[in-house]
Amino acid sequence: MSISTIITAAGKNSRMRKDQISRNIELKNKLILPFKDKTVIETTIDNALSADVDECIVVLGHYANEIKEAIFDNYKDSVKFIINDPVDVGLSVSLYNGLANIDSEFALCITADQPTVSTETFNRMIKASNNSDDPYHTISILRRRKTGLLNTAEGLGMPFVAPRLNLMKYLENEDDNLNPILRKIFSDGYTFYGIKEKNKKELLNINHYDDYLVLLD
Known part of the structure; x- marks a missing residue:
């Protein structure tokens, strides 16, 4: 099956x-903070590009210029960048x-602040x-509670693999976080399959500075 990666990197960083x-430290978008030998977003992109995918799309919005300036030269030949218009969505x-800019049947959907999710887990x-x-009615998703066949979508978010066109139907005309939409998809009878993490750090997004410090350790 054809599959593209969508990496969302458009948040307010609030x-x-x-x-x-x-903490009285330099203001810098979390996605371009140092992580390992690169930045948070570059590590996420690298892990995605190493997976069994056909292409990678990065969706920018807030701080698009700051992020693009930091990483564009390294990824201009391997990543397609698009910018939300309007930005505040x-x-x-x-x-x-992101989904509207790919042709693949399926999408691996990731948030850019997930640099610890490994290529192995994506695969x-x-x-x-x-x-x-029935791949067209299945969501394969990083587990938060149980693994295997799930009996609820509560607490779930990215990363996940989903059929592109079916997912777009649920996202169209919505302006929300993903969990309520995933719960709607689940209630409509889709199979949700929870994938076990390689290690506990894969379950942590970088929202706060303390999250960043934990993942650096």
Whole structure:
């Protein structure tokens, strides 16, 4: 099956900015903070590009110029960048805009502040989707509670693998976080399959400065 990666990198960075101000440290978007030998977003992109995908789309919005200036030269030949217009939209709109710019049947959907999710885990998600009885009505997703067949979508978010066109139907005309939309998809009878993490750090997004410090350790 053809599959593209959508990486959303369009958020307001408000919680990180608040933490940086309270600590009296330099204000910098969390996605371009140093991580390993690169930045947070570059590490996420590299892990995605190494997975079994056909292309990678990065969706920018708030701080688009700052992020693009930091990483564009390194990825101009391997990543397609798109910018939300208008900028001030919810995560569901960013994901929809990414999906609208690919032709693949399936999408690996990731947030850019997930640099610890490994290529191995992405590939397990892709494989689970591909091997399901009905890939077009299956969401393969990084587990938060149980693994395997799930009996709820509560608490779930990215990363996940989903059929592109079906997902777009649920995202269209929505401007929201993803969990309410995932719950709607689940209630409509889609199979949700929880993929176990490689290690506990894969379950942590970088929202606050303390999250960043934990993942650096």
